[in-house]
Amino acid sequence: MSTSPELQSTLTLLHDPRNWRKACQTIVKLGDRNALIPLIKAYEQRWEGSRQPLLKAMSALNAAATAPNLFDEASNPEIQRLAVHLMEIFPSEQALPRLALAARSVEPALRAQAGRSMVCQPQTPAWEQEMISLLKSPDECLRGWVIEGLSLCDRASARQALLSHLLEETNPILHDKLAALDLQ
């Protein structure tokens, strides 16, 4: 990642949540999309406080349109996962092919994040088809997200897919979750 010295020094401020507002103002002014991955990394810090400056900055850098490119250009699975997390926060139809790919990755953390991000995407017929196919995934964590996503979809076809899957689900927690849904 090639970044200007000013962006580089601003990005170091993101380590400390108290500096987020100031850092984000500079990042928006610089308008460099290379800041998106550091921004989502900061967003993931386990800290109980407002993340609004980060969200505004990511939005200003057009995260929805840029995240698929960041996924394609990622040098390692962790960067891919961060790009997939951007797709959760900024859903778009363009994200679906990358999410489908990520859901089949060998990296468990990438698959889990893909599952979460899939739940938040526009519920198009293509999305539904992809979700139904992921019910067959051997990854229980991913299947959990897929079940959650389909259960939040109003379509009868989604409910029918879950009903069919109920008989095949081997994980007892997921089975109980499915059984508790009103699928009729």
Next chain:
Amino acid sequence: MVKESVQFPNKNRATAKKSPRPQDHAEERPPLSLQNITDITTLQQTIGNRSLQRLFDLPTARIPPFAIQRWTLEQAREHVANAPSWAGEESIVRAIQRQLRRLGLYLLAVDGDYGRGSDAGLVEAFGGDEFRTLSAEAVLTRLQTAEPPEGRHGEHTLRYGEMFRDGVLDMTIGIGYDEALERDPEYSLRNFIAVLQTRNFVPDQAGAAEIYQQAGRVLQPSLADQYFVRRNALIYTPPAGPPRPIHAVVRLVSNTSGAHGAAASQSFREGLVNSDTIYYAGHGRYGTGPDFDRNFASFILHHIDDPTVTEPPILDYAVLENTLAAEARRLRTGRSAWRQFLWRHEHQLIDVNFRNEGNLRMNTRNLHTGEFGGNLINWALEQGNIQPETGETGRLGTLAGANPERRYRVAVFNGCRTRDYETSLRSTTGFSQESAHLFTTSRTVLGDDDSLVLAAFLDSILQQQSSEQIVREMDSVQATMRSSGQNPTGTFRNVRGSNEPVIR
């Protein structure tokens, strides 16, 4: 009890120049009775004889000869049910109190009354209840030859004698649910297990059950619990008692699958009531209390113009806040994100799927009304009619009250701004100043440091450090905070209990 009534002189200073106050009318004041002798002697001890004279306008010559009535054995046993047989012997109790003071184990007045303070001091001196069966002379002799605990002058230790009374250090560690770790739900659990295993704790539920039994407890298996044991984890040497080994049992409570929030919160509650030491690492949830499940499963926004159409689900409440703030701006409603949420809820334009099974609610008052997350979590707890665990009617107090054998506990809350729990906990049976030591945080903390902080705390307890040193150790290991330019000193608050020994 002396029933004789004593008529005190009027405290009437009213003169022609000064309007009499209602309380100045002598006839309105009932005569003081010797039944109140305790109050008067307490006043004497507190403000002194001269002040007492001034208070009652007593000429020196007319000070009534207060014969200080000390507690009889029966009276002592009203305060300490299992007080030793010599607890009513004033001169012996005084001598023992003097020795306890010398050792730093008793900080109250040497008054000859055997109360909870004296009893707690003796438990610390002997490291248990042995003194109850010894003669007064034997107790005094042992105390006279005892050396004060070593350490930094003026610092305070936890009541290790009380904690190790049954030969066991029983610790419950709760890992709060963290939505940020859903990509790797076992992250904290793995790190915490590594902390335990590098300190020679081994997974051993059967061993834990056996040690619990030794301590008079029963292990109740739970889907949320894992047990670790370290036999002979430390040698405890009370000032007036022989050294002895202490076994340590750690119950690790977590909900990594996301499906056992209720079981995890129940286990942690049980730990708060019954364990010597309780450690929580997780979100403070804006002052609402520890939480062992995902707080919000999803939010679905309906189109304002056509409520039958919905937006894709939102899983993250920070994203919801951002979306609602943007909506309010776009619609020029002048509402904050929170007001926009309430408006949508009132008009049935938002579906909120929340979970409360894992919450241990500490406060019913919202302490963070300026924060969207704080408002939302408090709103969800109200919607779910989740009752507080704390206070007179809370479950924690009820359970702790039913277990008077557990007289002292140490609780660490390593989450953001957990000082918010202090007031409500202190008003709860079993967590008052007399019965609990609290370590809380004064600020938001970064979760990446949690295993380091746990390690620091565990090491400190195993080394029986002072509470001040424990805070220093926990403050000093917050690597993430330091690398981000924050000064971690002052993160942890040392909320001391009463009757805790001081290092002389």
